[in-house]
Amino acid sequence: MKVLAINGSPRVNGNTAAAIEVVKEELVLHGVELERFDLGLNIVRSCAACNHCARIKKGLCLYNDDLVNEGIKKIAESDGLILASPVHYSGISGTMKSFLDRVFYASSRAPVNPLRHKTASAFVCVRRAGGLPAFQSLMNYLTYAEMVIATGSYWPVIYGAAPGEVLQDTEGMAVLKEIARNMAWIMKNLKDGKEAPPQKVPKQAMNFIRNENSR
Numbered sequence: 001m002k003v004l005a006i007n008g009s010p011r012v013n014g015n016t017a018a019a020i021e022v023v024k025e026e027l028v029l030h031g032v033e034l035e036r037f038d039l040g041l042n043i044v045r046s047c048a049a050c051n052h053c054a055r056i057k058k059g060l061c062l063y064n065d066d067l068v069n070e071g072i073k074k075i076a077e078s079d080g081l082i083l084a085s086p087v088h089y090s091g092i093s094g095t096m097k098s099f100l101d102r103v104f105y106a107s108s109r110a111p112v113n114p115l116r117h118k119t120a121s122a123f124v125c126v127r128r129a130g131g132l133p134a135f136q137s138l139m140n141y142l143t144y145a146e147m148v149i150a151t152g153s154y155w156p157v158i159y160g161a162a163p164g165e166v167l168q169d170t171e172g173m174a175v176l177k178e179i180a181r182n183m184a185w186i187m188k189n190l191k192d193g194k195e196a197p198p199q200k201v202p203k204q205a206m207n208f209i210r211n212e213n214s215r
Contacts, residue, residue, distance in 0.1 A: 001031070001032045001188070001191065002035060002078050003027060003033070003035070003079065003080035003081065004035050004074050004075055004077075004080070005020045005023065005024070005037065005081075005082040005084060006082065006083050006099070007020055007037065007038045008084060008086065008092060008093045008095060008096025008099070009084075009085065009093060009125075010040060010086075010095065011040075011086075012038045014086070014125075015158070015161075015164065015165060016125045017036065017038070018166055018167055019166050019172075019173075019176060020036055020084055022173055022176050023082065023177075024036075026177045026181060027180045027183065032079075032080075032187065034082075035074070035078070037071060039093075039095045043095075044066045044068065044095050044098045045065075046097075046098040047098070047105060053109045057110065057111060058110065059076075059110025061103075061106045068103055068106070071099065071103055075103070075114055075118075079187050080119040080121075081142075082120070082121050082122065082123075082183075083096075083100070083121075083138045083142070084122065084123055085125075085134060086125050086126070087127075087130045088134075090129075090133045090134060091130075091133065091137055092137050097137075108144075116146045116147070116197075117146060117147070117148060117197050118147055118148065119147070119148045119149075119150055119183050119187045120142045120145075120147040120150070121142075121156075121183055122138035122139055122142060123158060123176065123179070125158045126157055127159070127160070128159075131157030131159075132155060135156065135157055148186055148190065150179050150182040150186050151182065152175035152176070152178035152179045152182070154175050156175050156176060158172035158176070
């Protein structure tokens with residue numbers, strides 16, 4: 001079994017990467033491998049809202065000149081997903097935001113969403129404050145996609161400034177190891193489960209603007 005960890009940090013070997021390695025070490029102990037997918041300083045365009053992915057229904061983005069479609073394919077081949085980002089102004093990194101917007105939207109338009117019912121988790125690395133809003137931003141993607149979320153005993157906001165300092169956050173490291181253990185357990189149970197997952201309920205899209213004639 002394999003987990004794909006998306007590293008949203010522009011610093012490929014920074015604190016976010018160091019924290020991912022802690023998760024990897026724990027997963028390996030439970031028979032699960034982890035592949036790290038670094039966004040780094042690559043340019044990832046934001047969603048153009050063209051809705052091409054909804055029209056072709058192949059689960060891929062129209063634009064194939066960056067990491068998005070490669071990421072979608074790697075997620076489809078994995079059993080679990082981890083989203084990890086540094087905190088920028090109480091939010092996730094801009095590259096991570098652009099990447100996730102397109103990955104999750106295009107995937108949701110596929111005949112079979114490769115994200116749905118896969119095990120997932122998320123964490124952020126922060127110097128001081130703003131961690132919880134950024135963490136919640138990542139969780140919004142996972143809950144939207146109906147993923148099975150693995151948690152720990154505390155919010156996974158990991159503290160550190162200089163590269164490697166997160167490893168000194170002993171409580172944060174313990175939470176990451178809990179998440180890894182829970183992910184491995186959930187994935188194994190889902191794989192061995194005998195009951196088929198529930199069918200997808202068709203989405204009833206609507207907005208809240210009504211004209212006089214619709215009342």
